[in-house]
Amino acid sequence: MSLEQLVDLSRFYGANPQWVLAGGGNTSVKQNDTLYVKASGTTLADASEETFVRMDRTRLAGVLHKEYPRDADERERQALQDLMDARRPGEERRPSVETLMHELMPFRFVVHTHPPLVNGITCSREGQSAAQRVFGDTVVWVPNINPGLILARAVGDAIEAFRRQHNDAPRIILLQNHGLVAGADTAEEVRSLHKTIFGQVKGHVARMPDFDSIPYDGQRSELLAYQLVKRAQELDSGTPEYRSVLLTNREIARFVRSENAFAPLARAFSPDHIVYAGHRTPFLKLTDDIIAAKQAIGAALGAFLAESGRIPPVVAVQELGVFINGRTQRKMDAAAALFLDAVQVAVHAESFGGAVPLPPEQTEFIMGWEVERFRSQVSAGE
Numbered sequence: 001m002s003l004e005q006l007v008d009l010s011r012f013y014g015a016n017p018q019w020v021l022a023g024g025g026n027t028s029v030k031q032n033d034t035l036y037v038k039a040s041g042t043t044l045a046d047a048s049e050e051t052f053v054r055m056d057r058t059r060l061a062g063v064l065h066k067e068y069p070r071d072a073d074e075r076e077r078q079a080l081q082d083l084m085d086a087r088r089p090g091e092e093r094r095p096s097v098e099t100l101m102h103e104l105m106p107f108r109f110v111v112h113t114h115p116p117l118v119n120g121i122t123c124s125r126e127g128q129s130a131a132q133r134v135f136g137d138t139v140v141w142v143p144n145i146n147p148g149l150i151l152a153r154a155v156g157d158a159i160e161a162f163r164r165q166h167n168d169a170p171r172i173i174l175l176q177n178h179g180l181v182a183g184a185d186t187a188e189e190v191r192s193l194h195k196t197i198f199g200q201v202k203g204h205v206a207r208m209p210d211f212d213s214i215p216y217d218g219q220r221s222e223l224l225a226y227q228l229v230k231r232a233q234e235l236d237s238g239t240p241e242y243r244s245v246l247l248t249n250r251e252i253a254r255f256v257r258s259e260n261a262f263a264p265l266a267r268a269f270s271p272d273h274i275v276y277a278g279h280r281t282p283f284l285k286l287t288d289d290i291i292a293a294k295q296a297i298g299a300a301l302g303a304f305l306a307e308s309g310r311i312p313p314v315v316a317v318q319e320l321g322v323f324i325n326g327r328t329q330r331k332m333d334a335a336a337a338l339f340l341d342a343v344q345v346a347v348h349a350e351s352f353g354g355a356v357p358l359p360p361e362q363t364e365f366i367m368g369w370e371v372e373r374f375r376s377q378v379s380a381g382e
């Protein structure tokens with residue numbers, strides 16, 4: 001049965017960090033007039049028949065064609081309400097924010113992932129031209145657009161334009177600074193399509209990241225971790241349980257050689273990176289002068305807190321590595337995983353003209369959005 005196959009596919013891609021991390025990505029299957037789509041707040045790795053929301057496809061088409069107010073906030077508010085109203089009776093969960101994109105892809109199965117290998121193209125200077133070089137004219141490129149209704153409509157227009165030109169639907173969509181959407185009518189085709197995509201990109205990538213471990217100054221890293229925790233506690237007084245842990249390897253060491261070398265990782269590449277690893281990564285040059293180090297750490301943490309309302313999940317220190325900061329192991333694990341994902345994206349993007357972060361307007365939009373998410377987590381007692 002289709003839903004069982006969807007659960008299998010979701011677990012398969014959800015379990016592999018080369019496709020998605022944490023709560024990233026979403027999947028769907030169409031069955032007659034019903035779309036089963038991943039519920040927001042669930043992970044693909046833990047997919048089950050209960051983690052999908054049943055949506056009325058006729059109503060989803062209605063959302064795509066309805067005329068909404070011009071005001072962006074009011075438009076998105078109404079569109080979200082209509083999306084909630086498009087759930088089949090009895091559905092309580094919130095459908096993925098990318099539900100409309102799934103409805104628009106004219107294939108039975110749709111898998112949306114954030115693979116660092118493919119994001120080496122979506123987050124690169126060459127962008128669209130690299131996508132065409134790698135995939136030929138089988139791919140649709142969707143430029144940076146704020147998530148929500150406007151992105152869904154842009155995807156719809158791009159699919160229509162492709163259809164007029166090729167008399168066929170596109171199986172691969174690349175979302176700039178975001179990820180991959182791939183569609184097929186059988187689960188087998190979904191798997192072979194993803195294999196093909198990986199093979200094609202790998203054929204164009206000059207080198208893979210080197211995550212081998214390296215020796216580092218343990219005493220210095222403990223001292224700085226202690227200072228990071230101290231300053232975080234001073235700034236964010238309600239959180240005594242802060243921890244800070246050094247993360248480094250051969251590739252990270254290459255990036256933290258200098259502020260210039262770190263530039264590709266200074267700002268977030270994609271929405272996932274913002275949510276889990278921060279909208280930017282402060283870079284600190286620290287000497288052995290402990291007073292100066294205290295001040296520099298305090299200033300960096302304070303500036304980040306003022307911008308985003310939280311302590312930076314990741315802080316880079318020249319010639320050492322990055323510190324992962326957080327209050328729970330789960331959040332620290334996610335921050336480390338997403339930072340390593342960003343390192344991979346930066347390395348792969350070297351083969352496509354170099355890395356490009358999310359534009360500031362979009363970063364701001366997603367940060368505002370994340371505050372909403374954060375609030376709902378707080379109210380849920382997390």
Ligand SMILES: [Zn+2]
Nearest residue numbers: 025112178179
């Ligand atoms: Zn996504």
